[in-house]
Amino acid sequence: MADRRISALLVLGVTASVLLLTAPAALAVKAPSLASSAQYKAFVEYVEKMEERSSRPTSSETKDTFEAKLTAKKTAAAHKANALFKRASEEAKAEASGTAKEQVQRVRAKEGEALETLKAETNGKLERTEASFHQKFERVATGHRNREKALKEQIRGLRGQKSQAAPGAPKEKVQEHIEAVMGEIQANREDEKAKRKKLKSAIAKRRHAIEATAKEEEAAIGAKAEATVKKIDKHWNKAYEEKKAALNTTRENRLGYLQQKLEQGRAAIAAMPSTG
Numbered sequence: 001m002a003d004r005r006i007s008a009l010l011v012l013g014v015t016a017s018v019l020l021l022t023a024p025a026a027l028a029v030k031a032p033s034l035a036s037s038a039q040y041k042a043f044v045e046y047v048e049k050m051e052e053r054s055s056r057p058t059s060s061e062t063k064d065t066f067e068a069k070l071t072a073k074k075t076a077a078a079h080k081a082n083a084l085f086k087r088a089s090e091e092a093k094a095e096a097s098g099t100a101k102e103q104v105q106r107v108r109a110k111e112g113e114a115l116e117t118l119k120a121e122t123n124g125k126l127e128r129t130e131a132s133f134h135q136k137f138e139r140v141a142t143g144h145r146n147r148e149k150a151l152k153e154q155i156r157g158l159r160g161q162k163s164q165a166a167p168g169a170p171k172e173k174v175q176e177h178i179e180a181v182m183g184e185i186q187a188n189r190e191d192e193k194a195k196r197k198k199l200k201s202a203i204a205k206r207r208h209a210i211e212a213t214a215k216e217e218e219a220a221i222g223a224k225a226e227a228t229v230k231k232i233d234k235h236w237n238k239a240y241e242e243k244k245a246a247l248n249t250t251r252e253n254r255l256g257y258l259q260q261k262l263e264q265g266r267a268a269i270a271a272m273p274s275t276g
Contacts, residue, residue, distance in 0.1 A: 031088040034254050039080040043073040047261050050268035058272040066269050074262045078255055085251040092243040100236040104229050111225035115218060122214040126207060133203040137196065144192035151185045 034040050050066060058066075155178055162174040 030091055031084050034077070034081050034084055037077070037080045037084070039073070039076040040258075043077040043258065044261060046070060046073050047265040047268070050265045054268040054271040056272060057275045058269075059275045063269050063272060063274075067266065070262065070265045070269065074258055074265075077258050081251055081254040081258065085247055088247050089244050092247065093240050096236040096240040096243075100232050103232045107225055107228045107232065111221060114221045118214060118217055118221065122210060125210050129203065129206050129210065133199055133206075136199055140192060140195045140199065144188055147188050148185055151181050151188065155181050155185075 046069065050070065053066075158174055158178045158181065162171055162178065165171040165174050
C-alpha cells in the first residue's frame with residue numbers, strides 16, 4: 001500500500017514538473033505592433049513633412065497650426081501605444097490563465113485517477129480481509145460443531161451404559177461421567193463464543209487499519225495535488241507579471257521614441273524661417 005501511495009504521489013510530482021517546463025517567455029500575444037498602426041504612421045509622416053518644410057518661410061499662425069497638428073498626432077500615437085499595451089497585457093493574462101486552467105484540470109484528473117485507484121485497491125483489501133476472516137469463522141464453527149457432536153454422541157453412549165448399570169454407585173458413576181461430558185459441551189460453546197469475539201475484534205481492528213491508511217493516502221494525494229495547483233498558479237502568475245513588465249518596457253520605449261519624434265518635429269517647425 002505504501003508503494004501505491006508513493007507511485008500516486010510520484011505521478012502527481014512528475015505531472016507538475018512536466019507542466020511547469022513551459023518558460024514564462026513562452027507567453028505570446030497577437031496584438032499588432034505600434035509601427036503598423038495608422039496613428040503611428042500618420043505621426044511619423046507628419047514629422048518628416050515638417051522636416052521637409054523646415055527651410056521654407058512660414059507664418060507664425062501656420063507654425064502654430066503645424067505645432068497643434070503635430071501634438072495631436074503624437075497624442076493619438078501615444079494613446080495607441082497605451083491601447084496596444086493594454087490589449088497585449090489582456091491577451092497575456094488570458095493565455096496565462098487559460099494555460100493554468102488547462103494544467104490544473106490535468107492535475108485534478110490525475111488526482112481523480114489516483115483516488116479511484118486507491119478506492120478500488122482499498123475495497124479489494126477489505127474484501128480479501130473479510131473473506132480471510134470468514135474462513136477463520138468457518139473453521140472455528142466447524143471445529144466446535146464437530147467437537148459438540150462427538151461429545152453428544154459420547155453422552156448417548158453413556159446414557160445407554162447408565163440404563164444397564166446396577167443401581168447405586170455404578171449408576172451414579174456413569175451419571176458423573178455424563179455430567180462431566182456435558183460440562184465439556186458447555187466449555188466448548190464458551191470457547192467458540194470467546195474465539196468468535198476475538199475474531200470479530202481482530203477483523204474490526206484490521207478494517208480500521210486499512211481504512212485509516214486509505215484516509216492518510218487520500219489526504220496525501222489531495223495535498224500533493226493542491227501543492228501542484230499552487231505551483232501552477234504561481235508559475236503562470238509570474239509568467240504574466242514578467243510578460244506584462246516586458247510589455248510595459250516596450251510601451252515606455254515607444255512613448256520615449258514618440259516624445260523624441262515630437263521634439264524632432266518641433267525643432268523642424270522652429271527652424272522654419274518666419275515671414276512675420
